[in-house]
Amino acid sequence: MSRRDSIQSRMRRLVAIFCAFLAAILMVMLALVLVYNSQYTGLLYNVTTASEFNQDFKENIDLKMYYYVIESQYSEGLPIEEVKAAQELARDLLSTTSQKDSLRAVTSVLDLCENLEEKIYQIEKTQNYDDRQMQLENNIYVLTAMIQEYMYNYLYCESVQLNLLQQQISRQIAAEIFLVLALTAALVLLLARYSVRLARSVTQPVVDLSRRAEDVIGGDLAVREPVRSETYEIRTLSEGIEQMISRINAQIQEITQKQTSLRRAELALLQAQINPHFLYNTMDTIIWLIEADRSQAAVEMVSNLSDFFRHSLSRGEDVITLGEEERHVRSYLQIQQARYKDILDYTICIDSGLQGTKLPKLTLQPLVENALYHGIKLKRGKGCIYVTSRGEGADVLIQITDDGAGMAAERLAELKWALETGERVGFGLVTVHERLRLLFGPPYGLTLSSRQGVGTTVTVRIPRGGKEEAET
Structure with a gap:
């Protein structure tokens, strides 16, 4: 038997034809x-x-x-x-x-x-x-x-x-x-022609393996028993294919679950943004400003409301820059300050060098809203919300601090437990933390500190380089 008729030579010709096609x-x-x-x-x-x-x-x-x-x-x-x-x-x-x-x-x-x-x-x-x-x-x-x-x-x-x-x-x-389908069919026919000339101990396993590959190409990702063969290479290849399919299925399920969770959390936050009470109260304030002949203030409030919802949508993007999120928070606080000017002050200080840091949209605004409704409004007298940022190694820390009512140690412990377990206590905090963990993984997310009668601080930790750096 010449080298040209050997299995190795035939496989080489087959590979050459396949590579050419x-x-x-x-x-x-x-x-x-x-x-x-x-x-x-x-x-x-x-x-x-x-x-x-x-x-x-x-x-x-x-x-x-x-x-x-x-x-x-x-x-x-x-x-x-x-x-x-x-x-x-x-x-x-x-x-x-x-x-x-x-x-x-x-x-x-x-x-x-x-x-x-x-x-x-x-x-x-x-x-x-x-x-x-x-x-x-x-x-x-x-x-x-x-x-x-x-x-x-x-x-x-x-x-x-x-x-x-x-x-x-x-x-x-x-x-x-x-x-592609036509050429694939041609390649399958060519493979069958060469396979018939091989020894029976090799031919049938190769045919079975080829059929399995066609099924996978056609979308059949069900895990099956490996092809039985006396040839080590064929047996190893078949087992490897089944293991690969099993891993692909696991990865598909994991990715699907993560995407579902992210979309569900994002939808919930978007629905929270379109709060009818918030919208009604804002509209009432605008009407009051117009009736009070404060047209410029009314125009500014309408502009802030427009910016608020525009940033909430973010052109359909799931991940935006810290600078865009800052503008969203600023629009929200300007609207609320017009309503609660007697009790609310705010300061936003985001490092210009961190403006391009990527994070999920609707990360900061729910935290600022919590600071207003569960901190400042529960305090007697005027309060202030501080939004600041700083770099810490490869990470970026964003802090939302209020000098409002704060919370008792028991309530603080309950919220920290909810962040770790995913229990729905404090909707905005848990949802924001869950989205950050799904996108960046541990140790990124939220941490809380609070003293009753002093105030509360929520710290957001994200990677400076976004998702790519979190995965390295």
């Missing part, structure tokens, strides 16, 4: 992925950049120009910076846009912005009030409306193009899947 598939798929990724990235960049356009552009420009024309005490001067910002955004989009309708829209925005700037300077040079008022209505209001309309048209065109590209990618993926 696999390399061809990978090269084709890689080329397609690179092409579509380039197109998709370009469109996504345009859509993302266009989304930064101020949705209140027209209202802001119109209002500032109105105040300028009537020489109001609220006038902030000519809104040239806003116009130039819109021009810069349009130029940026112009350099990356290729679609015809989108180009027409962004070019129109750029031209209109230049025209708007000229009209603004024209009003500045006009002395007669009636002429300035006419220019405001006939020029400024019309141009800002057209700029906003063309920018929305651009965003719509790019979104449509992005959707068409997604559909094209979906069709291409389906074609690639069909091609």
Whole structure:
């Protein structure tokens, strides 16, 4: 028997054919992925950049120009910076846009912005009030409306193009899947042809092992008995496959449980954010401010409420930066201070070097809310909430401290036990601690300290480098 007919030679030829087919598939798929990724990235960049356009552009420009024309005490001067910002955004989009309708829209925005700037300077040079008022209505209001309309048209065109590209990618993926299945079938047939020529002691185990591999490729991850064979290599390979499948199943279950727990905790926190009593009380405060002719304070409170819910959603992201979480907490405390100005002060001091640290969204706000309702409100007189941060080696410590009523030693021990066991005592604390442990693992999470009549401190410990550093 020549070396060419040996099992080793046949296996080498089989491996060579398999590698050639696999390399061809990978090269084709890689080329397609690179092409579509380039197109998709370009469109996504345009859509993302266009989304930064101020949705209140027209209202802001119109209002500032109105105040300028009537020489109001609220006038902030000519809104040239806003116009130039819109021009810069349009130029940026112009350099990356290729679609015809989108180009027409962004070019129109750029031209209109230049025209708007000229009209603004024209009003500045006009002395007669009636002429300035006419220019405001006939020029400024019309141009800002057209700029906003063309920018929305651009965003719509790019979104449509992005959707068409997604559909094209979906069709291409389906074609690639069909091609892979066809080539896999061809490889299986080739394997069967070579297997028939092998000795019976080797052929049947190889066939059984091949069928098992096909089942796994098809999604069958049930653990089975290893293939019986007198050949050590085949027996070891079969046992290894079954062990691998068993570990994959365990990892899938573990990941599924963690994701379920994280989503459940996040949903519970989001539902807690949309507290009807909080919303009703805030709205009542806004109404009171308006009735008291404190329109600026009412505007600020509406803005804070908008920021509060915007940060609660965080564009659908589960993990955000400490800087974003700080802004969320600040919006919440500004709203509550408007309601409880007689009893609430607060200080937020987050180290600028730690602003980029990653943590789960809705980590700090529930703790600040606990400090207000279970600390400050239960204290006689005015109290203060302190939010501070500092680095400690590879970790970041964030402390929420209040000088409120504090808690008895028995209650403190009960809460510490709940953090360790997951018992639902003190919903906000346990849920935040559970999410931190699920994402980062021990020793990260919450620690508590409190003295009755003195106050409470909740310390949040997270890794400076986020989840990646926690796993190292």
